[in-house]
Amino acid sequence: xxxxxxxxxxxxxxxxxxxxxRDLFDVTLREDDAPMSxxxxxxxxxxxxxxxxxxxxxxxxxxxxxxxxRLKLIANYGxxxxxxDVNTAxxxxxxxxxxxxxxxxxxxxxxxxxxxxxxxxxxxxxARMQSGEWQGWSPTALLGGRVAGRRLGILGxxxxxxxxxxxxxxxxxxxxxxxxxxxxPEIEEEHEATYWESLDQMVAxxxxxxxxxxxxxxxxxxxxxxxLKLMKPEAVIVNTSRGEVIDENALTRMLRAGEIAGAGLDVxxxxxxxxxxxxxxxNVVLLPHMGSATVEGRIEMGEKVIINIKTFDDGHRxxxxxVPAML
Ligand code: 8YV
Numbered sequence: 001x002x003x004x005x006x007x008x009x010x011x012x013x014x015x016x017x018x019x020x021x022r023d024l025f026d027v028t029l030r031e032d033d034a035p036m037s038x039x040x041x042x043x044x045x046x047x048x049x050x051x052x053x054x055x056x057x058x059x060x061x062x063x064x065x066x067x068x069x070r071l072k073l074i075a076n077y078g079x080x081x082x083x084x085d086v087n088t089a090x091x092x093x094x095x096x097x098x099x100x101x102x103x104x105x106x107x108x109x110x111x112x113x114x115x116x117x118x119x120x121x122x123x124x125x126x127a128r129m130q131s132g133e134w135q136g137w138s139p140t141a142l143l144g145g146r147v148a149g150r151r152l153g154i155l156g157x158x159x160x161x162x163x164x165x166x167x168x169x170x171x172x173x174x175x176x177x178x179x180x181x182x183x184x185p186e187i188e189e190e191h192e193a194t195y196w197e198s199l200d201q202m203v204a205x206x207x208x209x210x211x212x213x214x215x216x217x218x219x220x221x222x223x224x225x226x227x228l229k230l231m232k233p234e235a236v237i238v239n240t241s242r243g244e245v246i247d248e249n250a251l252t253r254m255l256r257a258g259e260i261a262g263a264g265l266d267v268x269x270x271x272x273x274x275x276x277x278x279x280x281x282x283n284v285v286l287l288p289h290m291g292s293a294t295v296e297g298r299i300e301m302g303e304k305v306i307i308n309i310k311t312f313d314d315g316h317r318x319x320x321x322x323v324p325a326m327l
Contacts, residue, residue, distance in 0.1 A: 005313050008044040009052040010036045013077065014295070017302025024306065025050075038063070045071050050309055052077055053084070061088040073318065075308045077301055078292075079103055082215040082242060087324045097308040097318035101159065102300035103292035107240050108163035110291040111210055112171070114238040114264025115152075117285045119208070120144035124282060145207075145234075148172030153206035155199065155222070156213025156241065157183060164210055165191040178202045179213075204230040208238065215242035216327050225250035231260055238264035240291040243271075252278045266291045 007025040009018075012033045021027040028048070030036075035056040036044065044051050045059075045067035053059055054077045064085060074084060076098045086096050117123065121144045128134050128142075152168045154161045157179040165175045175193040182188070182195050196202035199222070203209060209231065213219050223237070223246040231237070237260060239246055248269035254260045255278070262283035268274050278284060292301070308318035 005049045005309065006047070007050045007052060007075075007309060008048040009077075010041065010044070010057050011054045011077070013302050014298050016299055017306070020302070020306055024310065042066060049073070050075055050312070052305055052309075054078055055080060055083050057083060059084045059089075061085045064088045064092055064094065067092065067094065073097065073309065073312050075305050075312075075318065076322075077305050080214055080242060081322050081327075082244070086322055086327060090324055095312065095318060096322045097305075097312075097320045098322050099301040099304035099308075100320060102304055103297050104159045104163045106294045106297045107160050107291040108167055110266060110287070111160075111164045111212070111238055111240045112167045114240065114266065114285055114287070115147065115168075115208055115210070115236070118236050118238065118262040118264040118283070119147055123285055147208070150174070150207035151176055151205060152208045152210060153177065153196070153202045154193075154210050154212055155202075155245075156211065156219075157193070158212065158214075160241070161210075161212035162187070162191060164212060165193055173208070176202055176206060200227065200230055203227055204232070206235055207232070208236050211237070211239040211241050211245050213241055213245060214327070215244045219245050221245070221247045223247065223251070225254075228254055228260065233259055234261050236260070236262040236264070240266045243268040248275055248278070252281075255281055255284060 004026040007027045009027060009029050012030045018029050041057055042063055045063060049070055050073045052075050059074060071094055074089060074094060074096045076084060079098050079100045081096060081098050084096055089096050121142050125142055148171060150173050152173045152175055154164055154177040157177040161177060168175055169192060175191055176196060177193050178196045178199045188195060225247055228250055251263060252275045255263055264285040266287045266289055304320060308320050312318045
């Protein structure tokens with residue numbers, strides 16, 4: 001039998017995924033949960049046939065340029081590939097794959113959780129209970145807004161956006177969307193979703209805005225200060241995709257000024273460097289990038305990675321290959 005592929009995984013993964021990888025490949029797994037340093041990443045890219053990074057690894061042109069000819073596949077553990085320079089990888093003959101589909105439902109669930117948490121003031125209720133301050137029920141305490149009947153605008157109507165649409169419709173929300181391309185009529189009809197060619201016009205009319213597009217050069221700061229200002233002051237924004245799509249400082253200013261009613265964020269523009277002012281706000285729910293964090297999802301992401309590597313090893317293109325044209 002030919003030599004087994006050497007595979008380096010940059011983060012600890014769920015045990016069943018690591019066990020399966022040990023069965024199949026000559027795999028190097030992490031000892032602890034810390035992300036790799038740039039030096040460790042560089043070494044992995046010089047020594048392995050396949051690297052399995054996560055969004056914590058910035059695989060830029062510099063790192064790709066110093067990779068050895070041996071490196072053939074970057075099999076990302078995750079759907080978003082904005083941390084990988086896919087163009088440069090392609091120029092070096094290195095394939096990139098991701099794990100779409102298996103985190104759609106979980107991320108859409110988290111989007112709804114954020115919408116409901118912000119509109120129904122869950123964190124304030126929780127804080128009241130935890131502090132022991134609760135004096136009993138009152139007809140006027142902690143009144144939120146009803147989601148049924150409200151307009152939800154989905155920015156990015158791919159798999160996750162459509163899964164959000166389905167859920168929101170079940171909650172009685174009216175679904176609107178903006179996307180680079182309009183959905184096919186039958187899909188649009190299935191979601192009873194109203195298409196807005198103009199993002200500005202959609203933003204100005206929504207009660208809730210959900211960010212569900214990937215981060216690419218053309219979506220960076222799509223929600224910049226000018227567009228955020230178009231939102232109704234009673235409106236709420238949630239983001240479970242990538243922080244870079246929103247100008248976080250502009251959003252923080254507007255939330256403080258009461259120009260936007262609330263926000264639910266699972267992702268941040270500068271990673272863990274969150275604007276401290278954001279943390280002080282009552283009308284904001286912040287989560288530590290938990291959108292796809294389910295036991296099932298994390299295992300299925302691993303299974304996808306393994307299928308991508310196996311298929312490549314068998315001499316075919318990985319089923320979830322990412323090509324620059326898709327971005
Ligand atoms: C994962 C994500 O936590 O898949 C994505 O794009 O943002 C998250 O669901 C992450 O990708 C792990 O690398």
